[in-house]
Amino acid sequence: MHRRxxxxxxxxASAGTAHAEEYPTRPxxxxxxxxxxxxxxxxxxxxxxxxxxxxxQPLVLDNRGGASGTIGEAEAARAAPDGYTLLSTxxxxxxxxxxxxxxxxxxxxxFTPVGQIAEAxxxxxxxxxxxxxxxxxxxxxxxxxPGQLSYFSSGMAxxxxxxxxxxxxxxxxxxxHVPYRGGSQSIAGVMGGDxxxxxxxxxxxxxxxxEGLLRALAISSPARLPGLPDVPTVAEQGFPGFNRAEAASFxxxxxxPPQAVARVRQALVAALAxxxxxxxxxxxxxxxxxxxxxxxxxSSAEYRTQAAEMIRREGMRLD
Numbered sequence: 001m002h003r004r005x006x007x008x009x010x011x012x013a014s015a016g017t018a019h020a021e022e023y024p025t026r027p028x029x030x031x032x033x034x035x036x037x038x039x040x041x042x043x044x045x046x047x048x049x050x051x052x053x054x055x056x057q058p059l060v061l062d063n064r065g066g067a068s069g070t071i072g073e074a075e076a077a078r079a080a081p082d083g084y085t086l087l088s089t090x091x092x093x094x095x096x097x098x099x100x101x102x103x104x105x106x107x108x109x110x111f112t113p114v115g116q117i118a119e120a121x122x123x124x125x126x127x128x129x130x131x132x133x134x135x136x137x138x139x140x141x142x143x144x145x146p147g148q149l150s151y152f153s154s155g156m157a158x159x160x161x162x163x164x165x166x167x168x169x170x171x172x173x174x175x176x177h178v179p180y181r182g183g184s185q186s187i188a189g190v191m192g193g194d195x196x197x198x199x200x201x202x203x204x205x206x207x208x209x210x211e212g213l214l215r216a217l218a219i220s221s222p223a224r225l226p227g228l229p230d231v232p233t234v235a236e237q238g239f240p241g242f243n244r245a246e247a248a249s250f251x252x253x254x255x256x257p258p259q260a261v262a263r264v265r266q267a268l269v270a271a272l273a274x275x276x277x278x279x280x281x282x283x284x285x286x287x288x289x290x291x292x293x294x295x296x297x298x299s300s301a302e303y304r305t306q307a308a309e310m311i312r313r314e315g316m317r318l319d
Contacts, residue, residue: 023083023260024057030250031079033072033089035065038154038183039201039286040248043118044088046280050271055263059086065182068092068155070100077105081253083260087111088250091159094304098311099157113296114250115265117272120286121221121245122163122199123206123231125214127191135218135237138197142173150176152186152198157307157316160199163220163244165310170239190214201246202285220244225285247289249296261293 030048034040041063048059064072069092079085087093093107124135132138142149153161156179168175178195180186183204189195191213199220206228208214216231222243224233234242250268252261271277272288281288291299 033069035182042203051267081255111251
């Protein structure tokens with residue numbers, strides 16, 4: 001009896017190992033919690049084909065944008081934790097539970113980190129014919145007309161909104177916040193004159209800046225970007241130490257087998273090592289990252305701590 005039990009255990013372990021080595025055996029769905037073309041979708045689309053090549057199965061992107069990323073996050077949280085659903089999202093994942101009272105999921109319990117894809121500074125833009133020619137001019141307008149100018153974001157308490165709040169608080173000025181469903185809608189709003197200014201992701205804004213449809217007033221990085229040498233940093237325009245970045249990261253439903261998480265992260269690292277991927281990311285001002293699950297967990301915890309204080313101070317809450 002003991003021998004038969006031992007043999008059965010060995011066969012089960014062998015089968016489990018073989019199964020882990022086979023993963024994946026079918027396409028992997030990636031729920032992208034933001035609309036196409038923005039700072040989350042763009043790097044995800046760049047790495048997905050190369051990750052699929054590494055894994056031997058395609059990554060199929062499923063954009064579920066809206067409500068500060070919560071629509072896509074809820075969709076991914078409902079998925080079976082079998083390695084065949086991933087979530088790609090931004091910094092809002094860390095703050096949505098602080099803002100929305102009736103979410104169907106707890107982000108910290110619902111997801112396990114896989115790895116950060118890329119990060120990038122964000123760019124402050126106005127419409128091409130806006131009277132503000134530089135950051136000082138824009139801030140001067142807000143000082144003379146408290147609360148009358150408006151600024152956009154792609155979602156309440158997301159990275160772009162937080163960056164705007166930090167600038168406003170640092171400058172001691174006020175403006176009216178207008179949140180949009182995603183980056184493309186917010187850009188359309190500022191171009192149409194519905195809002196005055198806002199921070200945007202580089203993939204969304206830079207092509208329009210180069211076409212002369214938007215005017216860039218500042219970049220959120222410590223140094224100017226090589227691709228936009230004429231756009232000064234926020235830091236050099238009177239705010240030393242100002243440094244903000246957006247991020248795109250992969251997560252998996254909690255309970256996803258560790259072997260699957262590790263395999264996906266290996267695929268991400270391999271994709272980011274491809275010269276074509278690195279070149280295309282760097283062309284749009286994004287830095288490849290490929291962090292470990294532990295590193296992503298640590299950076300997310302740090303961001304939650306910082307964001308919680310600002311949310312408390314600003315009295316943010318959504319129903």
